[in-house]
Amino acid sequence: MTEPLEQSNPYALTLSSLGWGQGVVCLVCQNCDWQFLVGTANKPQDCPHCHTNQLEKYQDEDFSKMEDFIKPPELYLPFSFPQEQLNEKIQNFAKNIPFAPDDLRLDNLQTRLQKIYLPMWLVDSHVSATWQSECGYYYQVKSHQEKYSGGRWQTQEVIETRTRWEPRLGRLGRSYQNIAAPALEEHRRLMGALGNYEYKKAQPVTPQSLLQDSVQPPLVNIPSRDKDDAWPDTLPRFQEQAMEESRQACAANQIREFRWKPEFSNQNWTLFLLPMWSSYYLDDENKPQSILVNGQSGQMSGTRRASMKKAKKISLSIFIAALIAFALTVVVGLISLSVQDLAVIAGIGIMISLIIALAAIYPIVTAWNVNRDR
Numbered sequence: 595m596t597e598p599l600e601q602s603n604p605y606a607l608t609l610s611s612l613g614w615g616q617g618v619v620c621l622v623c624q625n626c627d628w629q630f631l632v633g634t635a636n637k638p639q640d641c642p643h644c645h646t647n648q649l650e651k652y653q654d655e656d657f658s659k660m661e662d663f664i665k666p667p668e669l670y671l672p673f674s675f676p677q678e679q680l681n682e683k684i685q686n687f688a689k690n691i692p693f694a695p696d697d698l699r700l701d702n703l704q705t706r707l708q709k710i711y712l713p714m715w716l717v718d719s720h721v722s723a724t725w726q727s728e729c730g731y732y733y734q735v736k737s738h739q740e741k742y743s744g745g746r747w748q749t750q751e752v753i754e755t756r757t758r759w760e761p762r763l764g765r766l767g768r769s770y771q772n773i774a775a776p777a778l779e780e781h782r783r784l785m786g787a788l789g790n791y792e793y794k795k796a797q798p799v800t801p802q803s804l805l806q807d808s809v810q811p812p813l814v815n816i817p818s819r820d821k822d823d824a825w826p827d828t829l830p831r832f833q834e835q836a837m838e839e840s841r842q843a844c845a846a847n848q849i850r851e852f853r854w855k856p857e858f859s860n861q862n863w864t865l866f867l868l869p870m871w872s873s874y875y876l877d878d879e880n881k882p883q884s885i886l887v888n889g890q891s892g893q894m895s896g897t898r899r900a901s902m903k904k905a906k907k908i909s910l911s912i913f914i915a916a917l918i919a920f921a922l923t924v925v926v927g928l929i930s931l932s933v934q935d936l937a938v939i940a941g942i943g944i945m946i947s948l949i950i951a952l953a954a955i956y957p958i959v960t961a962w963n964v965n966r967d968r
């Protein structure tokens with residue numbers, strides 16, 4: 595007897611057993627390797643990151659290899675930037691590009707608008723450490739200054755604040771919560787485009803409420819950096835907190851030269867999501883140009899590309915107008931051989947033709963200038 599080949603693996607770790615519930619799928623872009631989780635009811639067709647490929651369903655039913663990367667998030671920042679202001683921003687972006695490509699239209703940008711949640715790692719860890727540092731204590735010094743005013747010398751009391759530095763050392767045993775670290779390879783570039791997020795406004799979230807949005811269903815981006823890659827980025831954050839607590843423990847006003855030997859234990863890794871809108875338009879070469887908007891602050895960033903084709907067309911029309919003006923001038927010039935008074939008009943005609951011919955350069959130069967600033 596032969597076993598059927600297609601048999602579902604009873605040990606498979608499915609999205610629903612990871613806590614995502616029913617009706618969630620994992621989609622992959624073969625071009626840029628970005629991976630997303632999304633509600634099945636609202637699957638997007640195109641990759642909202644590179645915009646050049648169709649998203650495909652992740653083939654395997656078993657997510658055990660990706661388990662750490664697709665655990666439901668602990669915290670998120672909701673999309674809080676008002677929709678009307680977003681529309682206004684997109685409109686201004688489209689309006690402010692001279693000789694814009696035909697595809698760069700408000701309605702196109704709006705229909706391609708996609709909500710994406712970008713992941714960050716959050717680490718909890720217990721830390722035991724010995725530390726040493728210099729703690730600064732403020733003290734005030736009274737001195738006297740002589741000042742000449744109103745025809746005589748006057749003595750003025752001056753109080754100055756100085757810092758007294760004292761060495762300190764200690765031992766620390768603490769648990770720190772929610773230390774954030776980038777979970778995407780492109781985190782730095784994305785944050786450069788999107789600006790800062792106010793982490794203080796983070797809220798707890800469930801997968802069900804996260805993906806519930808019938809108007810603009812969001813995609814949850816899956817981390818591309820693993821814990822080993824992200825761990826070194828958390829160390830300065832742990833140190834900042836330990837340093838601040840050591841300062842408080844010493845009742846010092848300032849702290850410097852902080853050195854410590856930390857040992858980390860009981861680590862717990864979860865995910866934190868940041869809101870972003872993405873959209874795009876096609877330039878002259880049909881290449882998608884991305885537009886990214888911070889879902890909290892509304893900071894927008896996009897490549898500005900003018901259409902050189904359009905600019906050249908307009909330049910050509912202006913140049914033809916110059917040629918027509920010149921041809922008329924030549925006619926007037928020929929007539930002026932018999933009618934002397936027309937000579938002045940012919941002269942003005944030549945000037946006007948020259949000015950129009952020069953103006954023909956303007957569209958090309960403007961478009962070139964826009965495309966040069968990347």
Ligand SMILES: [Zn+2]
Nearest residue numbers: 623626641644
């Ligand atoms: Zn892609």
